[in-house]
Structure formats: structure tokens, C-alpha cells
Amino acid sequence: MKQRTDFIAIGELAARTGVAVSAIRFYEAKGLLDALRTGGGQRRFLRADIRRVSFILIAQQMGLSLEEIAAELARLPAGRTPNAADWTRISTGLRARIDAQIAALTRTRGLLDQCIGCGCLSLKKCGLYNAQDKAAQRGAGPRYVLGDRAGDIAEVG
Known part of the structure; x- marks a missing residue:
């Protein structure tokens, strides 16, 4: 059973990741994060969700849509954050997409005139x-x- 110290409030998750509380709620609504609720209805997140939010931010910066990020996170065992092997798999697919975009842009640049x-x-x-x-x-x-x-x-x- 998880200890009380394994959980953090939404405000702490926001402070630790630099993401607004509203963004964390949005990620939860999109299925990217799962919050537990206290008896009073407050959200509690696993400390590991700090890494999960960081992964979401990095994946967005690398060009993945929220739908693609959700699909990648859904491939992981429940509650697990992406590890180095997961990122290698994801980045390999992303690299192929970026290479295709570069090829298209190179063709376009060559044909501009x-x-x-x-x-x-x-x-x-x-x-x-x-x-x-x-x-x-x-x-x-x-x-x-x-x-x-x-x-x-x-x-x-």
C-alpha cells in the first residue's frame, strides 16, 4: 500500500514541474494523469507524476500531440512513468517523422525558385x-x- 508521503497535492505538482494547476487539471481531463481523491475531494498525485508531467512537456516540445502522448503513456503499465527504454522507442518513431518533414522542407526549399x-x-x-x-x-x-x-x-x- 502506498504511504501518505508517496502522494502530493496538485499545488505541489504544479510547483515542482512549473506547470499551472489548470494545465495539470487539463492533462488529467485528457487522460494523461490520474489523480486520486481525498475524502474531501482534493486531488492527490503520485510523486512519480512529477516525471510524468516532465515527460509530457518534453514530448510536446519534441512535436508530439497530446493524443500521441496519451497513446504512448497508455502503452505503459498502469501508473508507470516512461523510462529510458520507453523514450528510445518513442524518439525513434519521432526521428522518422522529423526526417520526413526535413525531406519535404528540403524539396520545397529547392523548388522555391x-x-x-x-x-x-x-x-x-x-x-x-x-x-x-x-x-x-x-x-x-x-x-x-x-x-x-x-x-x-x-x-x-
Whole structure:
């Protein structure tokens, strides 16, 4: 059974993590934290929730949405905070997403001064890079920014 000293009030959790009490209530409402209630209805959190809130803050800074954070926390045994192995697993997935975003931004940067395959920059230039709207064969939107290359799009017969 947990000792009384294993629990902290919401104000102490807020003070220890630098997070507003309202944010802690919000995290609880989103299922990221579980509070126990005293006989008087006051919230009590495990001391380990200090690490859990820290994890939430770090994961948000790294680009995870609250839904993604909730899903990751739900994969853990009840009440356990993420450890180094958990973070390695999570950060590996995050790294793949960041790499994809970097690749998309790199493509966009390289195409800023060219036609991007959607006809929006210059009809005259698109006549050279996208004659007869070849990019449209791959679908709607800025095909070259989405990863299609001009040489990959077949000539219109």
C-alpha cells in the first residue's frame, strides 16, 4: 500500500514541474494523469507524476500531440512513468517523422525558385517545367513539393 508521503497535492505538482494547476487539471481531463481523491475531494498525485508531467512537456516540445502522448503513456503499465527504454522507442518513431518533414522542407526549399507543379507561380514557366500539365496525371496539388519529380511524370500523348 502506498504511504501518505508517496502522494502530493496538485499545488505541489504544479510547483515542482512549473506547470499551472489548470494545465495539470487539463492533462488529467485528457487522460494523461490520474489523480486520486481525498475524502474531501482534493486531488492527490503520485510523486512519480512529477516525471510524468516532465515527460509530457518534453514530448510536446519534441512535436508530439497530446493524443500521441496519451497513446504512448497508455502503452505503459498502469501508473508507470516512461523510462529510458520507453523514450528510445518513442524518439525513434519521432526521428522518422522529423526526417520526413526535413525531406519535404528540403524539396520545397529547392523548388522555391522553380515551378512547383501546380501552375500557381508562372504560366510561362510552367509551360517549360510542366508542359501540358503533366504533373496533374499524378493527382491534385503541388506534385513536385509532394515528392514527385518532373522526370517521373510521363509525357501526355
